[in-house]
Amino acid sequence: MGGDRGPAEVVDGARLAWSDAIQPILVGPPDLATGGLELVEAADTIAMDEKPTEAVRAKPQSSIVVACRLVGEGRADGVVSAGNTGAMLAASLLELRRIRGVHRPAIAVPIPARRGPSVLLDAGANADARADHLLQFGHMGAVFAQEILGVAEPDVRLLSIGEEAEKGNELTLEAHALLAASELRFGGNVESRELLEGAADVIVTDGFTGNVCLKLLEGTIKTLLDALREEIVSTARGKLGGLLIRPAASRLRERLDPDTYGGAYLLGLRGLVVIAHGNSSPRAIANAIRLAARGVENDVVGRLTARLGREALSAEEIPS
Amino acid sequence: MGGDRGPAEVVDGARLAWSDAIQPILVGPPDLATGGLELVEAADTIAMDEKPTEAVRAKPQSSIVVACRLVGEGRADGVVSAGNTGAMLAASLLELRRIRGVHRPAIAVPIPARRGPSVLLDAGANADARADHLLQFGHMGAVFAQEILGVAEPDVRLLSIGEEAEKGNELTLEAHALLAASELRFGGNVESRELLEGAADVIVTDGFTGNVCLKLLEGTIKTLLDALREEIVSTARGKLGGLLIRPAASRLRERLDPDTYGGAYLLGLRGLVVIAHGNSSPRAIANAIRLAARGVENDVVGRLTARLGREALSAEEIPS
Numbered sequence: 129m130g131g132d133r134g135p136a137e138v139v140d141g142a143r144l145a146w147s148d149a150i151q152p153i154l155v156g157p158p159d160l161a162t163g164g165l166e167l168v169e170a171a172d173t174i175a176m177d178e179k180p181t182e183a184v185r186a187k188p189q190s191s192i193v194v195a196c197r198l199v200g201e202g203r204a205d206g207v208v209s210a211g212n213t214g215a216m217l218a219a220s221l222l223e224l225r226r227i228r229g230v231h232r233p234a235i236a237v238p239i240p241a242r243r244g245p246s247v248l249l250d251a252g253a254n255a256d257a258r259a260d261h262l263l264q265f266g267h268m269g270a271v272f273a274q275e276i277l278g279v280a281e282p283d284v285r286l287l288s289i290g291e292e293a294e295k296g297n298e299l300t301l302e303a304h305a306l307l308a309a310s311e312l313r314f315g316g317n318v319e320s321r322e323l324l325e326g327a328a329d330v331i332v333t334d335g336f337t338g339n340v341c342l343k344l345l346e347g348t349i350k351t352l353l354d355a356l357r358e359e360i361v362s363t364a365r366g367k368l369g370g371l372l373i374r375p376a377a378s379r380l381r382e383r384l385d386p387d388t389y390g391g392a393y394l395l396g397l398r399g400l401v402v403i404a405h406g407n408s409s410p411r412a413i414a415n416a417i418r419l420a421a422r423g424v425e426n427d428v429v430g431r432l433t434a435r436l437g438r439e440a441l442s443a444e445e446i447p448s
Numbered sequence: 449m450g451g452d453r454g455p456a457e458v459v460d461g462a463r464l465a466w467s468d469a470i471q472p473i474l475v476g477p478p479d480l481a482t483g484g485l486e487l488v489e490a491a492d493t494i495a496m497d498e499k500p501t502e503a504v505r506a507k508p509q510s511s512i513v514v515a516c517r518l519v520g521e522g523r524a525d526g527v528v529s530a531g532n533t534g535a536m537l538a539a540s541l542l543e544l545r546r547i548r549g550v551h552r553p554a555i556a557v558p559i560p561a562r563r564g565p566s567v568l569l570d571a572g573a574n575a576d577a578r579a580d581h582l583l584q585f586g587h588m589g590a591v592f593a594q595e596i597l598g599v600a601e602p603d604v605r606l607l608s609i610g611e612e613a614e615k616g617n618e619l620t621l622e623a624h625a626l627l628a629a630s631e632l633r634f635g636g637n638v639e640s641r642e643l644l645e646g647a648a649d650v651i652v653t654d655g656f657t658g659n660v661c662l663k664l665l666e667g668t669i670k671t672l673l674d675a676l677r678e679e680i681v682s683t684a685r686g687k688l689g690g691l692l693i694r695p696a697a698s699r700l701r702e703r704l705d706p707d708t709y710g711g712a713y714l715l716g717l718r719g720l721v722v723i724a725h726g727n728s729s730p731r732a733i734a735n736a737i738r739l740a741a742r743g744v745e746n747d748v749v750g751r752l753t754a755r756l757g758r759e760a761l762s763a764e765e766i767p768s
Binding site: 287298323335336337341345349350354355371373377 | 497499562572575576607609612614615616617618620639640641642643644645654655656657659660661663664665666667668669670671672673674675676679680682683685686688689690691692693694695696697699700703704
């Protein structure tokens with residue numbers, strides 16, 4: 129029932145992803161037209177503007193909570209939602225719980241950088257973070273880069289306002305020291321100007337900054353391409369040129385389209401959770417489901433559990 | 449002596465800006481080729497990678513410190529530098545001091561948004577900020593928008609991760625409340641996806657987030673236009689189209705070029721300070737000097753002093 133476009137688009141997306149390897153289960157009201165897919169009934173829904181924690185507590189039969197419960201009970205291998213992100217976080221904390229040793233889950237978003245994909249986290253699960261959270265995000269991102277992006281030895285960098293170790297705010301200065309002392313392949317700070325060019329395999333930041341970056345990236349790409357089109361069609365010469373470059377522009381749009389990934393993992397939980405864009409098209413939903421399936425096949429949750437369990441032990445040695 | 453390109457480019461920029469109304473004074477070593485401009489000698493320089501506060505204390509005869517002193521002593525009306533931003537901040541705090549009631553100066557950067565220019569602050573003077581600093585940034589930005597952008601009643605918005613008042617981190621939640629209770633025309637939160645489209649006349653944020661946004665905006669525009677060019681020239685059809693759209697692309701580049709503004713005001717000081725990009729071209733330096741001159745003509749410092757003195761009094765009534 130999540131997403132800005134209504135349930136029919138979500139069902140279309142699930143049917144697109146449906147294959148021998150992927151069996152989508154829909155969660156929604158009894159009268160939902162499922163097009164042949166399995167339906168698990170959920171009487172309630174949580175709207176985009178409801179307060180997450182309160183709504184999840186008050187609505188145990190909402191589609192978000194029921195969907196997370198299916199994973200917690202082992203009836204599904206992963207959960208995908210384009211609904212209220214905060215409610216997905218609250219519902220998965222309730223129904224799936226955190227991996228032992230994980231302080232905060234993080235949203236890991238693949239960035240279609242020019243030099244190849246990288247992963248940015250946290251993209252908005254926690255608006256406020258501590259330095260030790262950022263260290264864990266580094267570990268979670270490294271597992272993501274290994275299992276999903278296929279990078280054997282991912283390099284991890286910290287988003288800050290200068291490349292030098294002493295540039296940053298209190299949070300990044302402290303996180304820099306923790307990351308530098310960790311077993312991660314830490315490449316130091318990176319500036320946001322490198323994000324779309326390709327800054328590192330893993331880019332660590334707090335959820336506020338990460339969310340601001342992600343939305344700025346999306347908005348800037350959209351505004352810039354719109355502005356370019358506007359300039360182009362303002363003259364006859366430009367219009368002809370615009371026709372000729374259309375395939376090139378389409379290739380670029382395709383590469384940068386958030387729908388290509390479809391979603392982001394919510395990492396740090398004892399179950400696989402993918403958060404799709406609120407405004408997801410059926411294609412984006414299908415890709416989000418495929419992303420979830422890839423996470424299940426690569427046992428991202430199991431590997432994170434093994435990795436973070438080890439790190440949780442060694443982290444206790446770090447004075448805080 | 450500031451800037452990544454060396455003093456000759458800065459001198460060229462100063463000569464470009466030289467007019468009946470604007471008389472640049474250069475500050476540098478005795479052997480500097482000034483091309484006829486007045487020179488005030490400064491024996492020392494502060495490099496881009498020096499620690500700002502220490503360097504400013506240790507080098508009272510550095511070009512940055514001497515240039516700020518000229519304004520403090522009334523021998524110049526404003527100061528422009530493309531050098532070490534932190535050192536400019538430290539030197540201007542030392543030689544010019546803060547306006548009474550101002551907690552922290554802020555860097556105010558004009559954003560060439562599609563709907564018309566807006567101003568973002570703080571773009572990096574303070575990596576860490578408190579909510580009452582953000583309230584003052586709102587007032588400083590409003591004066592900037594009135595005097596420099598020519599907006600009679602500027603609307604002020606707070607950069608956050610959702611438009612709703614309850615979306616954000618601890619800092620923005622607290623700042624939202626202060627801004628909403630102020631006399632400013634406060635329009636609530638704004639998301640970063642609107643920045644380049646045109647979010648508000650004044651966009652308030654902390655210096656870490658602001659600096660990240662500014663660099664992400666610059667980097668994304670550059671990477672995107674480079675990637676588009678690469679796609680276009682990969683086919684013969686694209687190449688021809690690329691030639692035809694060249695004027696349109698140039699108009700867009702021109703509009704988005706940071707050199708068009710040349711610099712940013714460092715607001716909250718008892719003197720007019722403009723910080724230019726480290727990598728400024730002569731044209732950017734000239735525009736930064738013209739920006740400084742416009743600030744002097746419009747008495748930005750005097751108006752800020754009047755406005756913030758009043759606000760400083762009323763702010764004391766707000767429980768913190």
